[in-house]
Amino acid sequence: MDRYLERLIDPWLADVLAVAPAVMITGARASGKTTTALRHAASAVRLDREREAGPFEADPDAALRDRPEPLLIDEWQACPGVLGAVKRAVDTERRPGRFILTGSVRSDTDPALWPGTGRLIRMAMHPLTVREQRSEPPRPFLSGVLSGDLPATPSDSPDLRGYAEIALAGGFPEPALELSGSIRDDWLRSYIEQLLTRDLRGDRSDSDREKLDAFFEAYALNSAGIVNDNTLYEAAGLDRRTARAHVQMLTDVGAVAELPAWSTNRIKRLARGPKRYLADTGLWGAAVNADTDLVMSDGNLLGRLIDTFVTNQLRADADIDPARPRLCHLRDRDGRHEVDLIADMGARGIIAIEIKAHSAPKPSHARHLEWLRDKLGDRFKAGVMLHTGPARFLLGDRIEALPISILWS
Template sequence: MNVTYLPRIVDPLIAELMAEVPAVSLVGPRASGKTTTAMRHAASVVHLDRPGEATAFRTDPDAALRGLAEPVLLDEWQEAPEVLGAVKRNVDLDPNPGRYILTGSVRAELEAHTWPGTGRVIHVRMTGLTARERFGDAAGEPFIDRLARPGPVELRLPDQCPDTRDYVDMALSGTFPEPALRLSVRGRRRWFDSYVQQLLTRDIAAVEPRRDPERLRRFFEALALNTAGVVDNTTLYRAAGINSRTADAYERLLSNMFVLDIVPAWFSNRLKRLAQGPKRYLVDAALAGAVVGADTESALRDPDLLGRLIDTFVAEQLRAELPVSDHRPRLHHLRQEGGRREIDILVELAGHRVIGIEVKASTGPNRDSGRHLAWLRDELGDRFIRGLVLHTGRQVYDLGDRITAAPICTIWS
């Protein structure tokens, strides 16, 4: 089936890097479209998951690379990890830009005692397919950069603004291109079931063969139930029936496989009694929905699940922009001990400036919905650039000085 390529947010960044550095590696979740995107930037492609091609590169990778039109895409490079040493040697001899693109599993990096690509291969993190890539302008100015401008910011709306049901449908369709673009609701359900099964029994087993897949599955389910939550570690351990040491190991594995995003708590000496626990997101709201057995109707009837899915969906959109923003943003969350005040997403920019974002699965947040942002603004003064209450309604309106309520779709409009 001939499917039109959807430009990705990282395409301009890849092109920019390939004009300056000799080798780029695309990293991200399996099936997020890394190979398809990399092929757009390559002159020749080597599929190392094909036995015939892999054999030549295992036997004599330097000879196998010789004569290939550059840039060379080395897809699934972990199937012939010897090729990485050949890339290193070739780059050392000839550091001209735009020679190699690497895609594949993180398995070989995790298994290796040393990573020979340090200083030679630039990593570009790639997420799944965002709403901006599907419905907006992937090459446009990042939403975070628009918010970081001094003075008023125009928050645009699409011709047809989604409602709450539409947002849930988008969240549960996922960011993985195959199910999001090509499969029915039933087909997506089976796809995600298979993805989780292979992740926990095959992909992670290749890195940590001694891990118990059943206990790992219970831990993954606990994370799905608590996605977008600041949950006590003990709660997760007990839900999965494992101890803290095992849970820490599982968490590192899932993070290294790019399916779990651990958002750290934000800290400032100017604010008191800030909680230090992280906020955990599965990287795809549809992944969380599939694990807990949610569909659109059940999510709309369950306020807690609805809030978690919408928060996770918004985080997906922002996470994809981080590599391309001019402001070197980092995502945090903020929560005072006891939950007295909390902010869902805090974007810290260069120079310690911050943007606060609250996510509401409601259509008409009022001034009270932005009270925690107002508190942060008053505490930080000029360091507070802007506060945003993102909601599922269809109106943009002010909630106070530097605080605005806006539909979620302004992210990609």
Template structure:
């Protein structure tokens, strides 16, 4: 009872249960420490931990026999420690079609593994991220916010039931979303992040590929953290890390595969000419980004650039898991024109081509001028533009113009609480 009551409901819970009700094998993906195993364990009858040498050794010796002996649903934890495990899962799925047999956690490395990915069509991935504020506050109704942004009904002019100050947002961003780090004090959290980064650079990446310069990889990760929510060139990142361009590109692929960084692609359309095509870089966790960049509450409050990057990274961390659970899926992009005069932080695109533009402002009040780039995009693409939103650190939702709205950042999670039923 105690373990059950202490579990923090995750946005992916409902999706995971639906998938396991119809599919034989589901893989939870996400960065190490985001809660994949905790979520999977609640649904598993048996567990195989392949990062334990004794269990990995037995599995390597007789993968089909060992897997077949496990009561289902079986959790195969850290599958990449024994890559041949995926072949055994494939064969087991091919031999029977019962739903909910296998839960898998670990890295998705199909594009990096020269042996290829044997489980296409057999194992369905489901992405997890770190904890969001909505999950911490048990506001599982927040999963509907993306559908509401794309819906035909306009937002309601309303003030938040729980007011957040700029400092509250900064503190949430500095804590990040790793369950083991959220409740720690500043000193202990910094030590935790140091250990996490060291484990990542010196051990986790080696599961995927040979890293000749761990120090270069660490420097590259810090360079991305310093540039989070920005568009540095590959040359800039490589120079900052002291490595060549080819090595930098390989290391960035590895970090993205481990779900530590994300490169948001530029949004393009034939209706707009001369748009920048450079991706926008993010660390997926704002707390890790802040730690690697040396950001503190006092420091970011004195620097508009650091504050903007931190809040931008934090907001995407709240939105990202919601996008993956939308039906149909919504993709995220950014937009900047070739003259560097117009920029939109996030461009959300539905499967049908509808667009929701999002600007993020670390300000308590915003006006129509803050939505001018959204208004420009609306006028350029017409009916495809569903809505533009300026997310701010104030407390009220209000209109800024035709299909343009100001909304508090906290409106992303102040939906129906799970305690409301």
């Protein structure tokens, strides 16, 4: 693909490099980190190339010196010692725009990351959102809801099948923009195979590999769900410790995301488990072997696909929102009340979001939003029902129905 698509993080990355010495961009493989970073760099080194990595392994401090800046250090984790050298360089001369580091997501508990504390500003790159694919400029949705400054309803909103097709294309640049049909499906299946083989399996036995495959499939089938841990573990025949390690690894490489449960002292007996998602709906389709015809014939799969798709759009959007919303979910222990997403805006209040694969939601569909509004009072700033129809309308006091397509209008 010759034409560069502006990413949501581009303006943020430029602003950060203007004032800070170093930035680390994390995200799933093939999500476009290097392509974007190169547009902001004056020079680059690829540490996954043995010849380029050699000087950094021998003497990373010397290898950093006298290179045009900002210097892109791509796949830094292939030579972890470079992070210490970046720390020392920044401590010696803390001028803005010196280094951009890119690599797969790493756990915050990874000791290799400690030199970056206080020296690196981290930002996540997600797979392409629909807003990015359509070359629409960044426009944080949640801040727009809070301020009441939302764009007009788009005139070209897809129907339910159209949303399913968009979601199943996913957001990895190559399959989403350049491939289609069975070739795109092959790319996504190959991505999963390489993810589970290269990044997670290591030297495990064949039986362990089969269990990991089964675990990933079970996780995908439960995407957008609050599933009991034991359900996932037993589906793959894994013990709790091994399964938790798999979840951490899948999170670290950007394949899955978990939203924490929201809590407040105004509501008792709330569930504490996370809501689990595959981080890309193209991967979801490949993992569960689902195409558009299948999801349109299965309400459970369709609901999970649309929920996962919308949540991933909002996760990417929230990361560039200046209000820095924290995304959570809410469910009481009895299962009587559940809200798909809570955007906690801190002192600004909360926005509650329901996601509905329905073209004309009714006021009764907003009963959980009404319940939460009545429980929270003034702290509840807005309730949003994101739906698959074309219209925008009120469902109640501070509760509005909006088409999903408003996320990229």
